[in-house]
Amino acid sequence: MSQLEIKNLHVSIENKEILKGLSLTINQGEIHAIMGPNGTGKSTLAYTLMGHPNYKVTEGEIIFKDQNVLELEPDERSRAGIFLAFQYPVAIPGVTVANFLRTALNARRRAANPEDKGMPILEFRKMLKEKMDMLKMDHAFAGRYLNDGFSGGEKKRAEILQMAALKPEMAILDETDSGLDIDALRIVSEGVNALSGPDLGVLVITHYQRLLNYIKPNFVHIMLDGRIVESGGADLALHLEEQGYDWVREKYEETAEA
Amino acid sequence: MQEKPKVSVTRTRRDSASKEFSFTAESIPDGGLKDIRARAWDAFIKFSMPITTDEAWRRTDLRFLPAADFKIPKDGEFEDLPGVPENLLRPLTGEQHGGQITLLPGGSRVELDPALVSKGVVFTDIRTAEREHSDLLNRLICQVVKPEDGKFAALASALAGNGVLLYVPKNVIVETPLHSILWGPGVDLAHFSHLIVYVEDGASVTYVHEAASPNETGHAMHAGIVEIHVGKDSSLRFVELQSWGRHVWNFSHERAHVERGGNLDWIFGAVGSRLTKNFSDLDLAGEGAQGRMSGFYFTDGTQHLDHDTQQNHLAPHTTSDLLFKGALKGKSRSVWQGMIYVAPGAQKTDGYQANRNLVLDDQSRADSIPGLEILADDVRCTHGATVGKLEKEPLFYLKSRGIPQADAERLVVEGFFDPIMQRIPFEGVRERFQQAIQDKLTG
Numbered sequence: 001m002s003q004l005e006i007k008n009l010h011v012s013i014e015n016k017e018i019l020k021g022l023s024l025t026i027n028q029g030e031i032h033a034i035m036g037p038n039g040t041g042k043s044t045l046a047y048t049l050m051g052h053p054n055y056k057v058t059e060g061e062i063i064f065k066d067q068n069v070l071e072l073e074p075d076e077r078s079r080a081g082i083f084l085a086f087q088y089p090v091a092i093p094g095v096t097v098a099n100f101l102r103t104a105l106n107a108r109r110r111a112a113n114p115e116d117k118g119m120p121i122l123e124f125r126k127m128l129k130e131k132m133d134m135l136k137m138d139h140a141f142a143g144r145y146l147n148d149g150f151s152g153g154e155k156k157r158a159e160i161l162q163m164a165a166l167k168p169e170m171a172i173l174d175e176t177d178s179g180l181d182i183d184a185l186r187i188v189s190e191g192v193n194a195l196s197g198p199d200l201g202v203l204v205i206t207h208y209q210r211l212l213n214y215i216k217p218n219f220v221h222i223m224l225d226g227r228i229v230e231s232g233g234a235d236l237a238l239h240l241e242e243q244g245y246d247w248v249r250e251k252y253e254e255t256a257e258a
Numbered sequence: 259m260q261e262k263p264k265v266s267v268t269r270t271r272r273d274s275a276s277k278e279f280s281f282t283a284e285s286i287p288d289g290g291l292k293d294i295r296a297r298a299w300d301a302f303i304k305f306s307m308p309i310t311t312d313e314a315w316r317r318t319d320l321r322f323l324p325a326a327d328f329k330i331p332k333d334g335e336f337e338d339l340p341g342v343p344e345n346l347l348r349p350l351t352g353e354q355h356g357g358q359i360t361l362l363p364g365g366s367r368v369e370l371d372p373a374l375v376s377k378g379v380v381f382t383d384i385r386t387a388e389r390e391h392s393d394l395l396n397r398l399i400c401q402v403v404k405p406e407d408g409k410f411a412a413l414a415s416a417l418a419g420n421g422v423l424l425y426v427p428k429n430v431i432v433e434t435p436l437h438s439i440l441w442g443p444g445v446d447l448a449h450f451s452h453l454i455v456y457v458e459d460g461a462s463v464t465y466v467h468e469a470a471s472p473n474e475t476g477h478a479m480h481a482g483i484v485e486i487h488v489g490k491d492s493s494l495r496f497v498e499l500q501s502w503g504r505h506v507w508n509f510s511h512e513r514a515h516v517e518r519g520g521n522l523d524w525i526f527g528a529v530g531s532r533l534t535k536n537f538s539d540l541d542l543a544g545e546g547a548q549g550r551m552s553g554f555y556f557t558d559g560t561q562h563l564d565h566d567t568q569q570n571h572l573a574p575h576t577t578s579d580l581l582f583k584g585a586l587k588g589k590s591r592s593v594w595q596g597m598i599y600v601a602p603g604a605q606k607t608d609g610y611q612a613n614r615n616l617v618l619d620d621q622s623r624a625d626s627i628p629g630l631e632i633l634a635d636d637v638r639c640t641h642g643a644t645v646g647k648l649e650k651e652p653l654f655y656l657k658s659r660g661i662p663q664a665d666a667e668r669l670v671v672e673g674f675f676d677p678i679m680q681r682i683p684f685e686g687v688r689e690r691f692q693q694a695i696q697d698k699l700t701g
Binding site for chain 2: 050051052053073074075077078079084086089090091092093094095099100103104107108111145162166
């Protein structure tokens with residue numbers, strides 16, 4: 001079943017067009033990777049899918065499970081099953097990881113049933129401990145203020161912890177590998193792999209091929225200047241690793257200028 | 259192009275408020291405090307109404323205070339006014355009260371555990387104290403806050419028929435918290451209160467005082483005094499909450515005097531009143547004295563709250579730690595002006611003050627003015643003041659996890675206040691503040 005369909009997406013930020021007609025379809029159970037040089041619009045795609053208010057969609061469509069995503073607020077998108085692991089997670093001082101996650105889970109329950117009294121605290125704690133164990137996180141983590149003073153690795157692990165707790169159907173990982181050492185990268189990747197399955201679609205956005213050694217994509221797309229210019233299998237990523245992006249630039253920027 | 263209409267402005271309301279109160283010497287209550295009240299009255303008539311060229315009143319304007327309209331409640335007047343809501347009578351600290359006093363317009367109610375009476379603890383209203391503990395009251399009153407400290411201090415000292423005397427004898431540990439409520443319904447009324455808290459050497463007590471009223475159309479005022487004495491090696495935890503109605507002009511002079519080795523944990527919560535001007539001074543008078551001041555405020559509508567704090571280190575090895583945090587909505591305004599003073603010779607003192615504000619609307623405004631005056635050379639004093647806005651990125655982040663806008667805002671605001679909550683050892687008080695956050699955000 002086709003989960004996420006992006007059709008001819010044009011996006012501007014402060015009147016500058018960043019995405020210039022991007023199309024992509026991701027089905028349940030598939031892992032897609034988008035690679036591309038810096039400044040090509042990868043993070044813009046991630047933020048636009050989540051509904052960041054600074055990104056204006058000027059043309060095109062995003063359909064998720066037959067819903068028009070562009071009509072939904074970010075919180076509605078999340079409750080519909082879309083998840084974004086941020087490249088730069090935001091600190092929320094004074095709000096603990098546990099309090100935050102409980103609020104997020106209860107918001108889901110309340111949206112489904114306005115009478116819902118919220119998840120029982122014991123059930124919540126048990127769930128949270130299981131997920132933290134999976135990501136090899138100290139349980140004390142739950143009591144820390146969200147992303148406040150977290151190391152780079154802790155922030156990324158906290159993103160995957162949220163993903164594990166919220167159980168999305170479409171996860172977008174925006175440069176989740178940036179700022180991670182090899183051990184953290186392995187733990188985070190194992191976490192993502194443990195969550196993957198026939199019900200989850202994944203979009204991995206990355207600059208480097210490194211992450212794709214751990215999270216194996218079914219499809220690799222190369223993005224350049226706001227569009228997807230090449231699509232292929234996992235071998236395309238390896239090809240990029242060896243050849244760099246220059247050949248892509250030569251091939252497509254020349255035709256664009258011609 | 260259209261011609262602009264001519265607009266002429268004439269100032270007709272410049273002096274719409276009366277300049278002076280209409281109280282007279284006949285307003286002074288009879289009783290055991292006659293001499294002190296007379297002295298206070300003399301001080302009162304010498305003070306003119308504060309104006310914004312007075313340094314302490316620069317940011318708080320009383321031009322629209324309808325001073326002449328206010329009357330002192332008659333005896334028993336509370337019987338014709340709305341009663342105290344049940345929820346204000348419930349304990350905020352611990353399971354039950356050791357004593358409770360309800361101060362009403364023209365009356366009061368007092369309850370005290372007989373076990374505390376037998377230990378010599380005095381916890382009663384001021385009129386009863388004038389009759390039954392006249393010597394003690396006369397010895398303790400106007401020692402820490404003087405009528406000469408300001409116009410409203412003088413006024414309250416002279417006219418307060420409501421108030422509390424709390425006296426804890428030497429080495430007496432009061433386990434159950436004491437509670438008082440000043441309930442001030444009605445319009446055109448002037449509520450006066452005078453609280454005296456005297457904790458003798460080696461004693462310990464927790465005391466919660468709350469001033470509240472319903473919202474009414476019109477005006478009312480409150481002028482209050484809080485005098486605190488914390489004896490040698492004694493300990494006081496004092497919580498004061500203010501949820502006056504939106505029609506109340508609220509003034510208070512408060513000072514705590516802490517002796518050698520004494521410890522004061524002083525918590526403020528302010529969410530009500532039309533306008534508040536509060537002076538709160540901490541005098542660390544004996545070696546090793548410690549004081550912590552924690553303030554929570556949340557303004558909305560057109561509220562104006564002005565807190566003026568002083569941390570006076572008057573002896574060596576004294577420690578003060580002040581944190582005031584406030585959020586603002588609507589067209590409201592807050593002022594915090596703080597001063598750490600270190601006297602000559604008060605070496606090895608450690609003073610801290612911080613004021614943090616979260617401005618939720620473009621039209622609300624927070625003024626934050628820290629100050630240090632240090633006359634000793636071996637001290638550690640730090641301060642900080644910030645005024646921040648509700649930022650977009652944290653809200654987007656929370657929303658991206660499925661949390662709706664309103665809940666996301668509440669979470670960020672609660673997070674902002676968390677450092678204050680961490681300083682409050684009473685769950686009931688924390689819950690009250692949490693509820694205030696909720697009410698203000700949705701109100």
